[in-house]
Amino acid sequence: MDQSVIVGLLSLVGTLAGTFGGILTGTRLTNYRLAQLEDKVAQHNSLIERTYKIEETLALHEQKIGSLERRQDV
Secondary structure (H helix, E strand, O other): OOHHHHHHHHHHHHHHHHHHHHHHHHHHHHHHHHHHHHHHHHHHHHHHHHHHHHHHHHHHHHHHHHHHHHHHHO
């Protein structure tokens, strides 16, 4: 086999290995970043849900205070 053919084949193998290695590394990094973003979104959604519950409780307490003030005025 000619020496230039062997060099060409080795170059092809090296290029393919590098390309697929880069693709796999990029995919892993993308999946890691997506997982981190999903965690942040879950934390944010949890905060929003807790805020709604606090607002509901606050509104209930404000109603109770209002009814107690009306009783006191009577």
